[in-house]
Amino acid sequence: MAVFGSQSAIVLLLLEVVVACCLNHLVHGASNIILILTDDQDTAIGGMTPMVKTKALIGQEGITFTNAFTSSPLCCPSRSSILSGRYPHNHLVMNNSLSGNCSSLAWQKYQEPLAFPVYLQKRGYRTFYAGKYLNQYGDKAAGGIAHIPLGWNVWNTLVKNSKYYNYTLSVNGQAEDHRSSYENDYLTDLIVNRSLEFLQKSSRAPFFMMLSPPAPHSPWTAAPAYKDAFNTTKAPRNGSFNVSGKGKHWLIRQAVSPMSASTLDFLDTAYRKRWQTLLSVDDLVEKVINKLKDEKILDNTYIFYTSDNGYHTGQFSLPVDKRQMYDFDIRVPLLVRGPGIKPNQTNKEPVLNIDLGPTFLDIAGINVSQTNMDGLSLLPLLLTPAQKISWRSDFLVEYAGEGHPDHDPSCPKLGPGVSECFPDCVCEDAFNNTYACVRTLGATDLQYCEFADAESFVEVYNMTSDPHQLVNIVKQVSPDLLEKMNQRLIKLQACAAASCQSPSR
Numbered sequence: 001m002a003v004f005g006s007q008s009a010i011v012l013l014l015l016e017v018v019v020a021c022c023l024n025h026l027v028h029g030a031s032n033i034i035l036i037l038t039d040d041q042d043t044a045i046g047g048m049t050p051m052v053k054t055k056a057l058i059g060q061e062g063i064t065f066t067n068a069f070t071s072s073p074l075c076c077p078s079r080s081s082i083l084s085g086r087y088p089h090n091h092l093v094m095n096n097s098l099s100g101n102c103s104s105l106a107w108q109k110y111q112e113p114l115a116f117p118v119y120l121q122k123r124g125y126r127t128f129y130a131g132k133y134l135n136q137y138g139d140k141a142a143g144g145i146a147h148i149p150l151g152w153n154v155w156n157t158l159v160k161n162s163k164y165y166n167y168t169l170s171v172n173g174q175a176e177d178h179r180s181s182y183e184n185d186y187l188t189d190l191i192v193n194r195s196l197e198f199l200q201k202s203s204r205a206p207f208f209m210m211l212s213p214p215a216p217h218s219p220w221t222a223a224p225a226y227k228d229a230f231n232t233t234k235a236p237r238n239g240s241f242n243v244s245g246k247g248k249h250w251l252i253r254q255a256v257s258p259m260s261a262s263t264l265d266f267l268d269t270a271y272r273k274r275w276q277t278l279l280s281v282d283d284l285v286e287k288v289i290n291k292l293k294d295e296k297i298l299d300n301t302y303i304f305y306t307s308d309n310g311y312h313t314g315q316f317s318l319p320v321d322k323r324q325m326y327d328f329d330i331r332v333p334l335l336v337r338g339p340g341i342k343p344n345q346t347n348k349e350p351v352l353n354i355d356l357g358p359t360f361l362d363i364a365g366i367n368v369s370q371t372n373m374d375g376l377s378l379l380p381l382l383l384t385p386a387q388k389i390s391w392r393s394d395f396l397v398e399y400a401g402e403g404h405p406d407h408d409p410s411c412p413k414l415g416p417g418v419s420e421c422f423p424d425c426v427c428e429d430a431f432n433n434t435y436a437c438v439r440t441l442g443a444t445d446l447q448y449c450e451f452a453d454a455e456s457f458v459e460v461y462n463m464t465s466d467p468h469q470l471v472n473i474v475k476q477v478s479p480d481l482l483e484k485m486n487q488r489l490i491k492l493q494a495c496a497a498a499s500c501q502s503p504s505r
Contacts, residue, residue, distance in 0.1 A: 030124070030206040031339055032301040033360050034288065037082070037210065038281060039075065039132055039162050039217035040274075041307035043068075044328040045236055045315070047216070050278040054285045054335065058305050062337030063345040063382060067441055070309045070353050072399050073322045073329040075161075075217075076102035076135045078308040078353055083115040085357030085373030087396055090496055094400035096135040096161075098142060103134035105142050108149070114372060116357035117151030120208050123364045128198045130156040130191040131212030138170060145170035156194050162214035163187065164221035164277070182224055188213040188280040189223070192287050199291050208360065211288070215281045216311075218320075220273035223280045235271040235313040239468040240326075245316045247472040249457050251433050252324070255426045257317035263424065267313045270320045274311075302338030302363055304356065321420055321428040323399065325437050325449050325459070326469050330397055340383045347381055349391050350441045354500075374500035392501075394440040396492040397449075401433030438489045439463075448485035460485070 041047045048055065055064075070078045072088050080086075080093035080102075088094055091111050093101040101107055112118075117127045129152050138145045138159030145168070148155045159168040164187050165180040178185040191211050198209065222229070235241065242259055245252030256263075285305065292298035309322045310329045322329045334351060337343075354375030358368040362377035380389050403417040411418070411425040420428035432453035440446045445463035450456070460474040460482070474482070492500070 030365070031363055032207050032209075032297060033120075033125075033363055034209045034211070034301060034303045035082075035356065035360075036281075036285065036288075036303070036305045037079070037131075037212045038278070038305075038307040038333075039212070039214055040309060040311045040322060041216055041278070041333060042310035042312075042328060043331050043333050044310060045313060047274070047278075047307075047311065048333050050230075050275045051282050051285075051333075053282045054305055057285055057289050058303055058335040058337045061343050062303075062335065062341045063347055063385070065334040065336075065347050065349070065351050067348055067350045068306065068332050068334035068352075069330050069350065069395065069397070069439065070307075070332050071395070071397060073309040073324060073397070074399060075132075075308050076100070077399070079134055080107065080111065082308070082353045082356050083117075084111050085116060085354050085371070085375045086111075087354060087374050087492075087495070087500065088398050088400075089396075089493055090372075090374060093134075095402045097402060098136050098139060100400060100402065103136040103139065103142055107134075108143065108147065112149045112151075115149065115151060116360050116373075117149075117208065117210075119151075119361050119366050119371070120364055121151045121153065123366060124206060125364065126154075126202050126205050126207045127152050128154040128156075128195070128202075128207065128209045129212075130194050130210070131187070132158045132162050132214060132217075133212070135161050138168070145175050146173045148173050154198060156191075158187070158212075158214070162217035164214055164219070186223055186280070188215055188277070188284060192284045195288060196291050199288075199295060199297075206364075211284065213281050213284060215277035216274035218270070220270060220277055222273060222276035226276045226279040229279060230272050230275045233272045233275060234268045240315045240328075240470060242314055242317055243470065248316070248459060249433070249435075249451055249453075250455075251427065251430050252316050252318070255317040256424055259314065259317050259319070260424065263319055263422075263426075264314070267319050271313045300339055302336065302341075304359075305333065305335040306353070306356070307332045308353070317426070318428060319422055319426060323401075323420075323429050323433065325397060325399070325435055325447070327447075327463070327467070330439070336378070336382060338382070342385070345385055347385065348441075349381060349389075350393070350395055350439075351378060351381070352395055369498070372497050374495065374497060376501050393442040394438055394488065394492075396489075396495075396500075397435075397437040397439060398493070399433070399435055401430050403429065403431035436489055436493055438485055438492060446485070448482075448489065450486070450489060458482075 076096045077088045077093045084091045169176040244257040358375045359378040362379045408421040411421040418427040418430045434452040437449035447461045449459045461469045
């Protein structure tokens with residue numbers, strides 16, 4: 001028995017050595033990954049214009065996706081899709097509220113254990129988070145700041161929604177309060193500094209970094225060096241700017257059009273300040289890339305730059321916000337550079353935020369088909385752009401509206417059900433601003449949306465002939481087309497994992 005026991009011990013020791021060697025082989029040489037995720041950065045109305053360094057250092061050195069979209073045009077459901085690789089109907093985060101499942105106990109229990117950082121960490125990656133996570137993160141009703149989601153080695157995360165000063169971070173589960181000193185507290189720069197410290201310590205191991213600055217989200221607080229930038233810039237006046245929402249859902253129709261002079265001044269100021277905040281993000285990109293060069297690991301690092309959703313400033317006479325089904329709110333930037341990616345490329349395939357998680361796993365050598373993710377890995381598009389790749393030609397956009405149970409404090413006369421209202425009683429959201437859309441890109445680009453409201457309202461747009469979505473053609477297209485789009489929408493709303501990934505061509 002003693003001999004047998006010692007033989008068993010030797011076998012176990014050998015197994016441990018083999019496993020350790022195999023893991024070391026898998027990890028050694030694995031590519032690093034960085035995701036830079038901005039907050040509310042559009043592409044449709046000029047949101048990438050300030051990003052001169054970013055476009056040069058990532059876009060020109062890699063690939064720019066010209067048809068990148070979010071699965072839901074709001075922070076929390078979109079970020080939850082990025083983390084989980086799943087559509088909102090599968091991760092069940094429908095808006096920015098706790099009741100909408102944003103960073104809720106249910107999200108923490110059922111979705112966070114299956115998020116991409118968990119897989120990367122198990123693969124041997126060292127993981128780092130800095131900045132905004134989910135809008136309700138840190139709420140006492142959902143674990144407070146002590147909660148650190150599975151999969152993260154280093155956690156420097158903003159409590160609640162985006163701010164630039166006067167905020168609290170959860171630093172590995174401990175509260176760290178910040179005030180209004182630019183040198184110590186400006187959040188975008190703090191994210192830079194902590195990411196550089198992490199890189200200094202982690203350059204020899206494969207790592208994943210997620211940097212989530214507050215820009216260009218409100219309150220649009222620029223760094224001192226940039227507070228006077230773009231001082232003559234105004235929101236673009238083309239396309240659907242200051243246009244009536246005739247023929248659209250009631251929430252769009254209720255906007256005052258043409259907008260008042262005070263509203264125009266307000267949104268022009270917001271537009272200019274958004275750009276000012278983005279200059280610090282542009283600096284962030286440059287500083288991180290320079291550090292990667294200094295550590296001699298840039299050539300083995302994939303860098304992804306994107307946003308959680310788009311934005312509008314005056315489109316269809318809506319002052320400022322996101323949440324709507326139109327292209328200005330659902331289109332996002334996506335620029336990628338890294339090993340094997342040729343420079344100065346553009347790609348027109350429709351790609352989604354749910355594709356990021358599967359891509360990261362694919363880079364790490366993890367079999368995505370063994371997960372419950374709905375998205376597709378972008379790696380074939382990144383590495384073999386000349387090859388004909390079977391890809392999706394349509395996708396799903398879904399959102400569940402938010403409203404006050406009694407009345408919005410900015411406009412009490414409207415009563416219950418609305419939210420995000422301005423003093424002139426133009427509201428940006430409502431309980432029945434709840435919709436699901438099929439967006440197609442192919443021989444004909446279409447958008448078909450159904451609202452969950454008393455009208456069962458439908459909007460349809462020919463995106464080829466009407467890229468600004470000015471005319472709802474629901475009454476002009478054939479019943480056969482409406483039936484076809486309805487059936488496709490039903491199928492997408494019921495999809496999960498592999499059934500979401502099948503090309504519809």
